[in-house]
Amino acid sequence: MGNKEPIIITDKDEMRQWSRSIRAQSNTIGLVPTMGYLHEGHLSLIQESHKHTNFTVVSIYVNPGQFSPNEDLSTYPSDFLGDIQKLKSIPGGVDVVFHPQNLYDYGKNNGVKNDENQEEVKVVSCVENSGMGHETWVRVEKLEKGLCGESRPVFFRGVATIVAKLFNIVEPDVAVFGKKDYQQWRIIQRMVRDLDFGIKVIGAELIRDEDGLARSSRNVRLSPEERKKALSINKSLSNAKSAAGKGHIDCKVLRDSVIHAIHEAGGEVDYAEIIDQESLESMNEIKSPAVFCVAAWFGNVRLIDNMEINV
Amino acid sequence: MGNKEPIIITDKDEMRQWSRSIRAQSNTIGLVPTMGYLHEGHLSLIQESHKHTNFTVVSIYVNPGQFSPNEDLSTYPSDFLGDIQKLKSIPGGVDVVFHPQNLYDYGKNNGVKNDENQEEVKVVSCVENSGMGHETWVRVEKLEKGLCGESRPVFFRGVATIVAKLFNIVEPDVAVFGKKDYQQWRIIQRMVRDLDFGIKVIGAELIRDEDGLARSSRNVRLSPEERKKALSINKSLSNAKSAAGKGHIDCKVLRDSVIHAIHEAGGEVDYAEIIDQESLESMNEIKSPAVFCVAAWFGNVRLIDNMEINV
Numbered sequence: 064m065g066n067k068e069p070i071i072i073t074d075k076d077e078m079r080q081w082s083r084s085i086r087a088q089s090n091t092i093g094l095v096p097t098m099g100y101l102h103e104g105h106l107s108l109i110q111e112s113h114k115h116t117n118f119t120v121v122s123i124y125v126n127p128g129q130f131s132p133n134e135d136l137s138t139y140p141s142d143f144l145g146d147i148q149k150l151k152s153i154p155g156g157v158d159v160v161f162h163p164q165n166l167y168d169y170g171k172n173n174g175v176k177n178d179e180n181q182e183e184v185k186v187v188s189c190v191e192n193s194g195m196g197h198e199t200w201v202r203v204e205k206l207e208k209g210l211c212g213e214s215r216p217v218f219f220r221g222v223a224t225i226v227a228k229l230f231n232i233v234e235p236d237v238a239v240f241g242k243k244d245y246q247q248w249r250i251i252q253r254m255v256r257d258l259d260f261g262i263k264v265i266g267a268e269l270i271r272d273e274d275g276l277a278r279s280s281r282n283v284r285l286s287p288e289e290r291k292k293a294l295s296i297n298k299s300l301s302n303a304k305s306a307a308g309k310g311h312i313d314c315k316v317l318r319d320s321v322i323h324a325i326h327e328a329g330g331e332v333d334y335a336e337i338i339d340q341e342s343l344e345s346m347n348e349i350k351s352p353a354v355f356c357v358a359a360w361f362g363n364v365r366l367i368d369n370m371e372i373n374v
Numbered sequence: 375m376g377n378k379e380p381i382i383i384t385d386k387d388e389m390r391q392w393s394r395s396i397r398a399q400s401n402t403i404g405l406v407p408t409m410g411y412l413h414e415g416h417l418s419l420i421q422e423s424h425k426h427t428n429f430t431v432v433s434i435y436v437n438p439g440q441f442s443p444n445e446d447l448s449t450y451p452s453d454f455l456g457d458i459q460k461l462k463s464i465p466g467g468v469d470v471v472f473h474p475q476n477l478y479d480y481g482k483n484n485g486v487k488n489d490e491n492q493e494e495v496k497v498v499s500c501v502e503n504s505g506m507g508h509e510t511w512v513r514v515e516k517l518e519k520g521l522c523g524e525s526r527p528v529f530f531r532g533v534a535t536i537v538a539k540l541f542n543i544v545e546p547d548v549a550v551f552g553k554k555d556y557q558q559w560r561i562i563q564r565m566v567r568d569l570d571f572g573i574k575v576i577g578a579e580l581i582r583d584e585d586g587l588a589r590s591s592r593n594v595r596l597s598p599e600e601r602k603k604a605l606s607i608n609k610s611l612s613n614a615k616s617a618a619g620k621g622h623i624d625c626k627v628l629r630d631s632v633i634h635a636i637h638e639a640g641g642e643v644d645y646a647e648i649i650d651q652e653s654l655e656s657m658n659e660i661k662s663p664a665v666f667c668v669a670a671w672f673g674n675v676r677l678i679d680n681m682e683i684n685v
Contacts, residue, residue: 199568257510
């Protein structure tokens with residue numbers, strides 16, 4: 064099984080051309096957007112894509128547009144060759160790895176056609192505040208607030224915008240996002256609805272290790288002891304879920320129990336919110352499909368996790 | 375010549391399906407977005423589309439998303455049957471008129487798929503501030519400011535968003551916008567670049583009546599005397615352009631001459647700005663491709679006009 068060699072495409076026009084030629088032959092394309100440094104969570108998204116389409120594109124691109132100036136974009140981990148090896152190992156593999164250098168580089172004259180103006184214009188980055196730099200942003204105005212948007216105010220603006228760009232470059236039929244990043248998944252789903260993209264967004268279930276820890280590339284940075292403590296997130300969420308199933312639907316009580324358990328284990332809670340699955344608005348009692356979202360620090364590792372509660 | 379009967383499509387899925395089937399047969403599609411109440415300016419955009427593609431779609435949709443609560447959306451003129459007659463009269467005609475009822479109505483469950491949540495959700499409008507209403511907006515953050523964006527702060531947000539929606543529904547190869555709405559044209563062009571839409575944006579030249587007045591549906595509301603006075607816009611812009619051609623490139627002097635001429639004729643200037651053709655930033659001296667943009671009131675009619683100056 065596996066060992067399919069993906070085509071590596073770095074140019075956006077070439078990427079679109081490939082997609083159009085594939086779709087012209089009545090095939091369907093699934094897109095799995097990633098920032099690379101792949102782990103089994105990503106691989107499960109690719110396997111989800113295989114269920115819906117007969118071609119799969121994985122994009123590997125660390126998006127500068129979702130990092131604040133104070134966040135360290137330059138140290139974001141990457142291992143492109145390792146990623147390719149992992150992609151080859153997946154049953155069915157992937158067809159294309161789209162690996163652009165800079166999606167905010169609009170090239171000579173910044174890509175704006177103007178017959179009268181043939182002079183070269185300096186290429187500027189997306190954070191440039193004047194001239195011909197990138198200045199178009201997609202905002203999902205309510206969903207982007209709260210939870211992770213609270214501490215990272217431009218994060219989801221950057222995510223929605225890069226995903227819109229990738230959708231327009233790859234032109235997929237289906238795009239797969241992990242429910243591990245629940246807020247991100249709902250934001251993309253809403254953007255697709257509101258902007259009428261002809262794309263089906265799939266939310267792939269969160270993957271856990273055997274001990275219950277949600278898979279994340281950050282887990283390797285946990286010491287064995289921290290990892291043990293971090294299991295308190297999953298355990299307390301499970302307890303809250305079964306309590307809700309037994310009729311204990313008071314959100315304050317449920318949140319307090321999770322906060323208490325994580326704190327007892329030695330973690331520091333960033334947020335623990337019970338919210339509506341679609342509007343992401345917080346609720347007092349669980350009377351409709353809810354999701355319990357948690358972010359917590361163990362040592363200097365920030366973990367997120369969530370559990371859907373359908374009463 | 376003419377009398378081609380367009381297909382009228384009101385459903386967005388049907389619209390996308392038509393486009394995909396047409397493009398699958400190696401055809402190209404041009405889109406001309408309008409709010410209806412068509413005049414010869416619009417018809418010239420359609421003729422421009424014919425030059426680039428072999429199929430043309432005209433959308434007729436009054437976009438609530440670009441009106442402020444204090445602007446009177448409900449009295450925006452419409453004449454759908456008259457529009458169809460005019461479209462039939464154009465040589466080559468149009469293939470499809472896309473005439474949706476409400477592009478912000480996401481239907482049952484608001485279009486968000488959620489297996490666990492089958493209950494009906496109330497449809498809300500784009501101005502709704504809670505629940506499952508439309509909340510995704512495309513902002514072209516610098517170009518949307520200034521000129522017409524000054525007095526209409528949500529206008530270009532609404533324009534960019536509805537055009538993104540129409541692009542995703544119609545999936546055209548080419549889209550035609552009039553240079554009469556210069557700022558709008560540049561905003562759409564920038565959005566297409568920044569979000570990587572696989573669409574070529576064409577700016578169609580501004581059309582003037584024989585006396586030089588820029589064509590607009592608002593011209594019919596001018597009295598014969600007001601119309602005569604309004605010619606001061608075109609005349610003073612022409613004078614400024616030829617002065618610039620002779621080396622008079624001081625923008626303050628050029629602006630003052632236009633403001634003075636319009637004022638003398640009895641008009642009230644909203645703005646008169648000489649700006650860079652792409653960045654739309656104002657300049658002190660015309661040393662690169664510029665455009666002189668004017669908005670002025672004659673009686674209770676607000677007219678806009680512009681002239682490109684390529685020194």
